[in-house]
Amino acid sequence: MGGLPKKTHSLHELRKRSKELLAVDAGALLFKEEQLPAGQEQQLKTTAMGIVSAYNETGFQAVGVSRQDLAAGLAFLLEVQKHSQFSWVSSNLVNKRNGKHHFAPHTLVKAGQLTVAILGLTGEGNGSIFSPEDDALILPWQQALLPQIAQVQGKADMLILLSNYPEEENRKIAAAHPEIHLLVQAGTRKENMEPTLVNNTLITQVEQQGKYVALLNVSWNKTTRRWHSPEEKETLLKKKNELDRTLWLIGRHQRKGDPLTLYSDDPASMQLYKELLLQKDILVAEVKLLEDKEARKDHAAFSAFTFRFSPMNAEIPDDHKVRSLVDATTREVNSLNRKAAAAGSQDRATASGEDAHSGYAGSSSCTPCHAGQEKKWLKTRHARAYDTLEKREQQFNTNCVPCHVTGALALPPAAVLRLGKELQQVGCESCHGPAGRHASSPESQKPAQPTASACLNCHTREHDDNFDFATDLARLNCGN
Amino acid sequence: MPPHIVRLLPIFLLALALPLRGLAAVASQPAELTIVYSNDVQGETEPCG
Numbered sequence: 348m349g350g351l352p353k354k355t356h357s358l359h360e361l362r363k364r365s366k367e368l369l370a371v372d373a374g375a376l377l378f379k380e381e382q383l384p385a386g387q388e389q390q391l392k393t394t395a396m397g398i399v400s401a402y403n404e405t406g407f408q409a410v411g412v413s414r415q416d417l418a419a420g421l422a423f424l425l426e427v428q429k430h431s432q433f434s435w436v437s438s439n440l441v442n443k444r445n446g447k448h449h450f451a452p453h454t455l456v457k458a459g460q461l462t463v464a465i466l467g468l469t470g471e472g473n474g475s476i477f478s479p480e481d482d483a484l485i486l487p488w489q490q491a492l493l494p495q496i497a498q499v500q501g502k503a504d505m506l507i508l509l510s511n512y513p514e515e516e517n518r519k520i521a522a523a524h525p526e527i528h529l530l531v532q533a534g535t536r537k538e539n540m541e542p543t544l545v546n547n548t549l550i551t552q553v554e555q556q557g558k559y560v561a562l563l564n565v566s567w568n569k570t571t572r573r574w575h576s577p578e579e580k581e582t583l584l585k586k587k588n589e590l591d592r593t594l595w596l597i598g599r600h601q602r603k604g605d606p607l608t609l610y611s612d613d614p615a616s617m618q619l620y621k622e623l624l625l626q627k628d629i630l631v632a633e634v635k636l637l638e639d640k641e642a643r644k645d646h647a648a649f650s651a652f653t654f655r656f657s658p659m660n661a662e663i664p665d666d667h668k669v670r671s672l673v674d675a676t677t678r679e680v681n682s683l684n685r686k687a688a689a690a691g692s693q694d695r696a697t698a699s700g701e702d703a704h705s706g707y708a709g710s711s712s713c714t715p716c717h718a719g720q721e722k723k724w725l726k727t728r729h730a731r732a733y734d735t736l737e738k739r740e741q742q743f744n745t746n747c748v749p750c751h752v753t754g755a756l757a758l759p760p761a762a763v764l765r766l767g768k769e770l771q772q773v774g775c776e777s778c779h780g781p782a783g784r785h786a787s788s789p790e791s792q793k794p795a796q797p798t799a800s801a802c803l804n805c806h807t808r809e810h811d812d813n814f815d816f817a818t819d820l821a822r823l824n825c826g827n
Numbered sequence: 828m829p830p831h832i833v834r835l836l837p838i839f840l841l842a843l844a845l846p847l848r849g850l851a852a853v854a855s856q857p858a859e860l861t862i863v864y865s866n867d868v869q870g871e872t873e874p875c876g
Contacts, residue, residue, distance in 0.1 A: 367858075371862070461858050532866070557867055559865075561863065563861070564859070568857050
């Protein structure tokens, strides 16, 4: 939720400039996955409530219910809904017995001169994500969408669908329902998807991790409710290009004289030349027809849009109120985990996790023989990785700790928080693997050499956009 | 119909029609709207350190 203060600031600034502003979130708001990782349930639920408090300030009007948002269970999301000052929308998540919707099947929002209907679709995915007592069912879009569209069509000037379905399915939805004007996709996607017109629906999505917010400026014709299709213009351009090429080919034949005379003894060339002439006549007629159509078109009858993906980068100031909410959530998460770690409940998972960790010796064991390497390592950020967590009071955040200590990636969350001081940095064994045996038998047990896959456990695109194994290893320079 | 009413009728109709034309022009004006949208908040880079 690190970007929320910046997102809020951006939205407040936009709202100052434009009163006709509508803010929607397609979903995947609360959790990353469809199931919560074991041992992190409480931390993630606390964070989810923090996100909702922040969103109440941000001013989003509607959020789609995605499968990820249901990761902590339907009951939890229904509880979250009580604290939300925006609408959670799902047109297809219903009670199995009576068919009633668990969340708003649609919501109508007034934005400037327009009334906008917002519908939501929860993805069907693979298999049920509900417990038997939830009595919940996700209806296929083919069944759920039409009744909702029928309900809002007379009341709204524009229809927006927040969809948790994959792109392929969303294209089918757009093909079946030209009444939907904008479809915003939810879920993971590695890059922004520019608005793409399918039938009369713009399909679009912002890339994962909330690194961007998208802005779609719409000039909407309430009467026709149709986007200007760029297809006809493209066809005209294509035909013009084809005509240019045909004329060029004809010109080549004509270079040495009149082909009708030149090819009198060459029936194959004559045939080819005559076909080109015929093709030219057809293309000239087609281009004229398309040009006339384009000239007659009433451009005012169509709606138009421009768009921009705005990066939530470090230069954008934080909204102070949301910054405080995010910081409070961070403190709460750390406090919860600190108490849990102090209680030291030695459940079986924790114990077995700590067994799995026993091969690590800690960087201090390496120093007697590798003092030169240690000296270089001390100058790197790896050596201070845990200190930075402490400075930000995040040393009990089990999402953060594994990449700021040594050898904790395979440990259960509770064990991660009980690592000894000797492992509280990204030490030698983070790259070389556990070196306990090497420390006791240096000659017979050699540690592994660093591999890209070891680094990529933490230097993911999410955390390090610019990671390059060869360059960054050379920069670390431990072995030289 | 009295002749003065016949003479005034076009002016009366014009007076009615002009505002209606104006209204029609306003009605066909496109409505401006900015839609902000996002997705996947929880995936945002956490300020771990």
